[in-house]
Structure formats: structure tokens, C-alpha cells
Amino acid sequence: MSKKKKGFHDQVVEAAQPIAVEGTTPANSVREGLDEVKTYEGVIGYIIRSTASAAIDLKDPTKIVDYAILSSLALDACRELTELFDLGDAKSIAVEGKDVKMLSAVVDGNRISIFMDKTADTGRILRRLHVA
């Protein structure tokens, strides 16, 4: 019997019920890295999604769905643009808003997004997550 494939929004809702959902845990080292990054100055929180699970740790739970959608769109755009302009493997994409900055990347198969104030040091975060 074939399983119905879950849409992204279903996954977001699923992840949005409790603030942190843990199924089959994503690579522990990535989670450890993200937990450390979250202590950095200006970091608001993060979202991590693997094929089997999602975890969200954000200070403001009202933003979970919006941030999750933006994160997914940014990573999709990153893949499409790297293909379109032949930029090799995509390393990261940073979207800077007027108040908040989002840094997204795929690390060890996990789609991660870190949300931070504009003053936060993205270079340090990338180095910690071994993306740079």
C-alpha cells in the first residue's frame, strides 16, 4: 500500500504543535552545533528538518509557521539559482530583512535555518556549523 506523501505545510503544522518535535533525530552533531549557535549573541532560534523529522527552537512561537515557510522557500531558491547560474554545490543562503536575518543551509542532509538579529555574526555561525 502506498503512503500518501506529506506536503510541506503538513510537516510545518506537525512541527508547530509542540515547539520542539523529535522523531528520528537529525545528526546529533548538527543539533549540538545549533544548540551552541543559539547561545550566540543575537540568535533568535533555528529550524532543522531532515527527511524524517523536524525540530524548531524559536523564542517567538507565533513566528514558527511563517519562518518555516520562508526557510523552505529560501532553500528551494538556493537550489534553483545555483543550478541556473551553474554555481556548483549550494553552501548557504542568507536573507536579510529589515529586522531579522535568516541563514539557511543544508548540512549533512538536514535543511537548517537560523534566525538572528541583523547584528549577529553569520561568519561565526557558518564556521561552527562547518558550512564556510
Next chain:
Amino acid sequence: MNDEVCAFALKNTLNEIQNICPDIKNAFIFKEDGEVIAGDANTPEETIVRALNALDGIFDKADSINGVEGITLEGNKGRVIVSCMNDLYLATVTSGKADMKYVDTVIRVLIPTVLKLAKEFNPTSLKNNPTPSRTESDLKPGFSTYKSSEPEEEPAEESLVERPGQPLEPEIKPEAPLPDPPVNQLIAENLGGLLVPSDTVRVDNDTLSQWAELYEGRKIEEVEVETFDGKTARCKVRLIKEKKYEGKGIVQMPEKVQLVLEIKKGELVRVKPVVE
């Protein structure tokens, strides 16, 4: 300096930027609603449309971070940088070995200078086009360009004022002039089948609704399709039937129309409604 001249100046500036900084592979300028203002000579318009289509979702959902001020994408072999300059966005694609400080200095000096000059020559340039908002038209990737600079006509609500001593006569109001037809940039797609008329193209519901809204319910029966080589064809227009083409910025056209226009599937054309 009108919009076309300004766009020409920006295009030349982008080309010059590439001359002095060869590590910039592609550069183009666009508005938040997806309207392309100018692109360098090396970047085909179709590539720009595809890039904007990829970025469309981010711009659409950026309310949660209060709009987009910049995007930086890092790849193994290069990067894409989108910078906000006033109400415009400049996208540059650089090679991996590019000196980013130099690139940043060049683009942050030259483009704002040209924009400032354009504004000084004509303060309304690049700003007075009443482009429809993304939510209204949701054009993907058919970016609409309104060439009309006339303000929208207010609904005529002039009441008949009684003047003492004068009999009340109904005034004959002149018909409000129709706005200039919007130009949609759409990607040509094949339209085949036994019962398909050879003089009819198909566009999606978003485009037809946008036109209907602009012309207050007038049914648009015909469109003018123009290629970037200047070839034009006037065709009847109908709604796209296949759901998969909805919202994709596609214009389906039969082989005969493609032959007349000397284009093939995948090429970009300009489509505008014919209102008589």
C-alpha cells in the same frame, strides 16, 4: 529621462560594471513585484525571469522579516547577491574567485549614482508606473509592465448641482479614456490537438482576470503577441485548460502562430490585450 532611457542607462552601466569587474557574470535590476528594469547583455531575459521566479517565494513571504533588504547565496563556484537600492533590487552573480570588496564597492557606487542621476533628470522616472501588486496579479513569471503613466481614473461621481435659475439638464460625460494595455512577458508553450484553432492562443486565469479588472469587465477577445525581434501577431485569446500551466507565466500557442512569429516553445514573448 523617461523609463526607457533610464533602463537603457542602467543596462549600459551593468555592462560597464562587467567590463571593469569581469568576475561579475550576470547582473540585472528588478522591482519587488518582479518587473525587470534592466539586465546586462550577457544575461538572456529568460534567465532573468527564471531567477526572479526562484526568488519570488522569498519576496512573497518576507513579511515575517519585514521585507527583503538583501540576499546572499553562496555556492562552490560562485555567489548571487541581491541588494536593495531604494525601491529597486540589483542581483549580481559572481564567480567564486571574485574580490567581493571590490565588487561591492563597484556596484554600490555606480548603480546608485545612475539612479540618482535618473531621478534628477526626471523625479517620476521608474516610480510612476502603476504596477499591480503581487497579490492582485500573482504573476509568475509573467512580469507585467504598465507603460501608462496616467493616473487611474477616479470613478465619475460628479453630482448634478442645481443652479438657481437654470433648468437641470443631464450632462453628457465624455467617455473616460482606456488605460494603455499592460504588457505581460510570458513563456511560449506548445498548443496542439485536433480541434485547436490555429489563430487562438491561451493564457492563464490570472492574466485574463488582471486584464478584466483593468478594463472593468470588458471581455478581452484578442491579444497582440510580440517577439523580442519585433515580430507581432494578433490572435484570439482563450483560457488555458490545463491546471499545470496555471500561474506559470505561460502562453500556449499553436504551431502556426509560432511559425509566424518565428519562435519556439520556451521563448519569451510580450502579450498585451487588444481593447477596441
